[in-house]
Amino acid sequence: MFDRIFKPGADRALLALLLLAGLLMLYRLDGTAHKGRYDDVDRALVARTMVESGDWVVPRLGIHPLFTKPPLMYWITAGLGKITGRRDELPGDLTSVLSMLIVLACTWWIARSMFGKPVALRAGLILSTMYFFVDMSRHTLMDTVLTATMMICAGALFQLVADGQRSRSVWWVAAGVAFAAVIMTKGPVGLPVLALIAVPLLWGQRGIRLRWWQGVGLLLLMLALILPWFILVLHRMPEAADVWRAELFGRMGENELTGTWPTHPAWFYIPQLVGTMPWLPFLIPALGFAWSRRKQRTWLVLLSWFVGGFLFLSLVSSSKRTFYLLPLYPAMAIMIAAAWPTWFAPGTVVKRGIRIASALVVGMVPVGGLIFLGLPLRYPGVPRGPFWVAGILAVAIGVWGVRSWRRSRGEAVIPPVVIGVACLFLAWFGHLVPRENDYISGRPFLSEAARMLGPHKVIMVELRVPLTLFYLGSPPYLNEPRDLVRTRLAEDPLSKVVAKPEIAAQLDFLTPVMIRTLKSPWGETRQMGLYQLQDPVDRD
Known part of the structure; x- marks a missing residue:
């Protein structure tokens, strides 16, 4: 069904994806308070202080210098604050929305270069309706900007491999500039995941190598983008070096500099995968499918990206927070989308596990609708109108989804799931979360x-x-x-x-x-x- 959507030279489905995601991310976002969780209000306050003080070099939290992270995210948020003239949550939230739209576009870009347009559309639909992806896009987060810069860098590398020598210099420069943006967003913390993508992707690709003088020029360009801010800060406040050293070594293990970081067990991220709902039931089958094809470079890259990144964050990094998984979400969406045509290939018997997974996914829509219908009756503070409308729509769409699942052996569940989940998300994020955040934030x-x-x-x-x-x-x-x-x-x-x-x-x-x-x-x-x-x- 996806092949009919595309016509030669037209990528209108990407625009449709961005419009869907933009609706979920922006609906009633203006006026939604910060929770004070996920560091959202800290980032917004630092950016606002930049605008009000006129000091765009040294980030400050209140009156105190804050050297823990480079300033790219603060600069973008402060710039949006200057453009909009707003001092509230909107500039920071817009920073995350724009970043996650970039992540979605790059996911499309990478999936298309690996598997073609139908898989790219499927991956975009899956990613844009993952609960945690939408939730984080509505928070002022540094990691949304980090994920966007990492995805731009990865997308340039994938396009470099796809084009070969034809546009080699252009894509190396694009990857280098994006790499500098990664460093200027959150330092070197994103580099291990980028390396897990780049090494299996580029290994043995001789036709894309740069000449030595081109490599030196690219390195100088990246240093010119990265070093000036660090030099300026060290010139004004030399004590920043101690903070940077603590940030760097504190992430990798126990030493005298790591006293302030909370630690979590190695299995901390396993339950956090619930954020991929409603698509979680397909994740284990997708990993098994990818493992069975690990000798193919594309699948090896996806395995290295997700499994390697997950193991690194779980076993190596001593600091663990839920949103550190954000750079892995595109890999999960692409794996599920790329395995889909084989799972439901015409003329084949759909495996029982895949049938069960698709039934669980499509069943979440009417079940969610019924829950939404009952919540206002149990909790009077839950807005009745939006929840009842979303609940009725979700139940009706869920019935359509169940019928589609029965007729098509499970492969036609994506449209009803996407539409039903979108209805539920609009009520949840647009009407309930603002009330909840007002209570939490005061x-x-x-x-x-x-x-x-x-x-x-x-x-x-x-x-x-x-x-x-x-x-x-x-x-x-x-x-x-x-x-x-x-x-x-x-x-x-x-x-x-x-x-x-x-x-x-x-x-x-x-x-x-x-x-x-x-x-x-x-x-x-x-x-x-x-x-x-x-x-x-x-x-x-």
Whole structure:
């Protein structure tokens, strides 16, 4: 069915993919608060500080220099902030949306060069409806930019192999510039996965080698893109070298520099693969299919990319976070898409495991629809209208999917799954997540409190500083334990205090200015309060 979509010289399906993904990523994104998880608010705050301070060389989190990562992601977010004139979440979120659209386009590009256009379309549809892929595209994340730069570099290498000597210099330069962007996004942490792609892809490909002087020129170009920022920072703040050394060696194992990184067991990433839903049931069969064809270069590259990358992140890197898997998601989508024609080849008997996997995938749509219909009845905070509409559509589309599965032995499940999942995602990310994020971040309270602040410092008492600071508008602040609040107020009696009411109740010298109750869609409640010193004396 995919072959009929394409006509010679027309890649309209790529545009359709980008429009679908753009809808899922952008729907009601403007105004969705940061959670304060995944470092989203930290990255947004650093970029906003760049714009407001005019210092685009040294990233700062509040008033403190932040040398842990190079500045490319901050520069892009700050640039979007300048263009849009916005100080809220939008510039950072747009950075991730644009990055993930680039990842999707590069996945199409790589899959087409490896297996052709039908597989490229299938891989794009699978990737754009993986839950974690869409979820991360709606967060201000450095790893979305990292994944985009890595995919551009990988795409250039794949095209280099496909074109051979015809456009050798162009694609080497493109790969080199993208490689420099990888370094300028997050340092060398992306290089192991890139090496796992490049080595099996380029090994033995003699026709694409550069002459020595071309190689030297490419190296100088990359150094010219990478070194200036590091030299400028070291010139202004030599202590940055210690931070970079800790960042580099702290990722690779235990030593005296790794004390601040949380560690997780080697199996940490295995349950994180649930983020590939609804396509997870096809992952194990796709890995088995790839292993059976490991002597073919294309499949060897995919195995090295996903399995090698997964093992490296699990066994070598001491720092483990869910979104570190993002560069592996395109490999999973391409493997499933490329195995599909063989699984469901005309005239063959579909294996029982594949039939079960396809039944599980298509069955998730009506089951999800039924869950969406019931959630507003169980939790009054869940928006009824969007969830009921999405639930009804998903059930109807799921019935269509089940009928297609029965008629076609399972291979026609992609269209109903994609459409049904899109309906569910629009309700979830567009209507539920904003309410949940308001509760987690405290944005409604903090935005109201920001309008009551004067020129004096704000004292934050045992709160998450980046999140509180971002939504208060970055005023002068102190972050103090409760024992020091009286001392700080003695220094400036007109300072305001932001604290939870249960903490403020222990400080009998405070009087409330405002207390608000925040409610989550799941029925949970919490309170936040703005306080001042009782009967403060104006010393100005």
